[in-house]
Amino acid sequence: MDIYLLDWANLLLRWLHVITVIAWIGASFYFVWLDNHLTKPQAEDLKAKGVDGELWAVHGGGFYNPQKYMVAPANLPQDLHWFYWESYWTWMSGFALFIVLYLCNAGQMLIDPRVFAWGAAWQAVAAALVFLVMGTVVYEAACHTLGRTADGGVGNDGRVLAAVAVFVVAASWLACHLFAGRAAFLIVGATLATMMTGNVAHWIIPGQKKVIAQMRAGQKPDPVYGQRGKQRSVHNTWFGLPVLIAMLSNHYGMLYQHAQNWIVLCVLMAAGVAVRVFFVKRHKGVNSWGAVALALALLAGLIVWMAPRPQASGAVAPVTLDQVQAVAGQRCLACHAGELAQKGVRLDNAEALVAHKAQIYQQVIVQRAMPLNNATGMTDEERALVGRWAQQ
Incomplete structure (x- = not known):
């Protein structure tokens, strides 16, 4: 349909x-x-x-x-x-x-x-x-x-x-x-x-x-x-x-x-x-x-x-927007690109990623609801990377 x-x-x-x-x-x-x-x-x-x-x-x-x-x-x-x-x-x-x-x-x-x-x-x-x-x-x-x-x-x-x-x-x-x-x-x-x-x-x-x-x-x-x-x-x-x-x-x-x-x-x-x-x-x-x-x-x-358990903190390099875009390109754009993006949430450019930073953190890190049923195979390491970027 x-x-x-x-x-x-x-x-x-x-x-x-x-x-x-x-x-x-x-x-x-x-x-x-x-x-x-x-x-x-x-x-x-x-x-x-x-x-x-x-x-x-x-x-x-x-x-x-x-x-x-x-x-x-x-x-x-x-x-x-x-x-x-x-x-x-x-x-x-x-x-x-x-x-x-x-x-x-x-x-x-x-x-x-x-x-x-x-x-x-x-x-x-x-x-x-x-x-x-x-x-x-x-x-x-x-x-x-x-x-x-x-x-x-x-x-x-x-x-x-x-x-x-x-x-x-x-x-x-x-x-x-x-x-x-x-x-x-x-x-x-x-x-x-x-x-x-x-x-x-x-x-x-x-x-x-x-x-x-x-x-x-x-x-x-x-x-x-x-x-x-x-x-x-x-x-x-x-x-x-x-x-x-x-x-x-x-x-x-x-x-x-x-x-x-x-x-x-x-x-x-x-x-x-x-x-x-x-x-x-x-x-x-x-x-x-x-x-x-x-x-x-x-x-x-x-x-x-x-309740989420606090993660051990350590010296880690800052996450760049390019790194996040690379993850989004593999794991998110199947549903969140172009005019038909699901729920109107586009993640196919840098400005959109920054604009939806809070939603990304909530859906990908806190609730782990996205990607839906992890259909695109996002790894825990990729989630951690996106999480660090969202909290920077």
């Missing part, structure tokens, strides 16, 4: 993806908050209608009174609003972006020969897709074996989430040993996101439709559908922040280029879970400061552990 059109596809798909993520995660957070703030109705007419919880709220100059029925109202209205397209479009736009950026450009974005030498690009593409499928397979197996009671009801969520945590750690390790670091982070996040959308598409929405069909047929709704839908919705609550940090962190080379990048990813996702624990408990009126302390401790430990 022409680089100009590819940039437009990247921008528009990313924009769509961010919009739908905001809508989906926002709705998910709101309903968890709502569930935790509902109070038992006091009015007899609400009790008679089967209302199990209600809330009074004010927003935007108006008053709202949402009410929740334990299974369903006695008289089901014809006009019902469904919350599922936010989830579906989030996954579809994300997968489309994954295809455009990674699968169609596997040789550059998915494969890093320093990590694993794939025989062909299609093999890496197939393996990436297997991750998405296997995540759902493992998760569903955990829900069916660990998350249900003998009579088919909802069982112990703690065991299911523990099994998912073990899988995520294993998947992070494997992905970071098979794919380029940036791609590995994204694949792990997309695997969790696929579980989340699967919950909406195969359990939450179908369960609600079965309840509605039973009611319209004059039958008593089976509460198990609501219980299972609620279970999967709660799971999605815990998955949300780990997915977001996995997606955001793959934009920071210092994270995915680390020698133990799979540990970095796991710690970041664990911090996300701890943050979510705090907010869920806060909605119930409990300030879980231990969860906040845990999140901060995980992040602080990660920052200290990953």
